[in-house]
Amino acid sequence: MSLWDVLPDRERQQWTFDPFVSVGPLRFGMSSDAAASVLGGARATVRQHYSHGNIACHAYPRMGLKLYFSAGESLCGISVDALRGPQVPADGEPLVGKVPSELEQWLFDRADSAETRTELFYLPGAEAGSLTLGVVLCVQRAGDRLLTRPVFLPADAMDDAFHYLPGDAWAMF
DSSP states (O other): OOTTOOOOGGGSOBOOEETTTEETTEETTOOHHHHHHHTTTOOOSEEEEETGGGEEEEEETTTTEEEEEOTTSOEEEEEEOTTTSOBOEETTEEOSSOOHHHHHHHHHHHHHTSOTTSSEEEOTTOOEEETTTTEEEEEEEETTEEEEEEEEOOGGGTTSHHHHSOGGGTSOO
């Protein structure tokens, strides 16, 4: 597999999603040890600590994941790599490794049926997010294309998602 190859959905792990509760086997609030355990004992290859919000990021590049933990070792953010991460559908729509404009349109369509200002938001980099799903559709480069790299958040992040995690969480993977 080369640097820019994108795993087809049929070769990705297929994870379920329960907004604000869990993404696959990962549950918001779980410890880093519990997260490693549900990931089959995988070890983070990079552990970075940010003074912003006293957050730690644990990277699992082989699994296509970055996990963010608060000071109390509580899982508070999940970023899924567009190229190699597990596929995570929401309401039957795959969110990982997709064309950003198509998923943004899907969010618009969801927002049409929601109460005004209760569904859609944007980060300063123009990444669309859903207040009812707790997800921001960030982008990631795949050669000459951009694909979606969702960042999943717990409910308490929805008041100010952009400042909830360090700036690196919103940057390309």
